[in-house]
Amino acid sequence: MFTVYRVYTNDSDFSDYMNGETYFNSQLVYTEYRVLDLSYDMRSQIPFIERKGYPFCYHLVLDQDDELYFVGNYES
Structure with a gap:
């Protein structure tokens, strides 16, 4: 089982500051x-x-070892 985060933002630079x-x-x-x-x-x-x-x-995924993975980004 994984924790999935769907992050919605107006910031195109989110991945630079997400930590x-x-x-x-x-x-x-x-x-x-x-x-x-x-x-x-x-x-x-x-x-x-x-x-x-x-x-x-x-989309970010957190595994059982508390490792956070960047899975994808989308622009509408």
């Missing part, structure tokens, strides 16, 4: 728990859901 906890928490973040098959592309296993008012969406 700052205060900055990360200032964005619109949806969290879900999902089983992912590591033998397949993780990006294809996490569907993109558009949110009005937020042109950028970033």
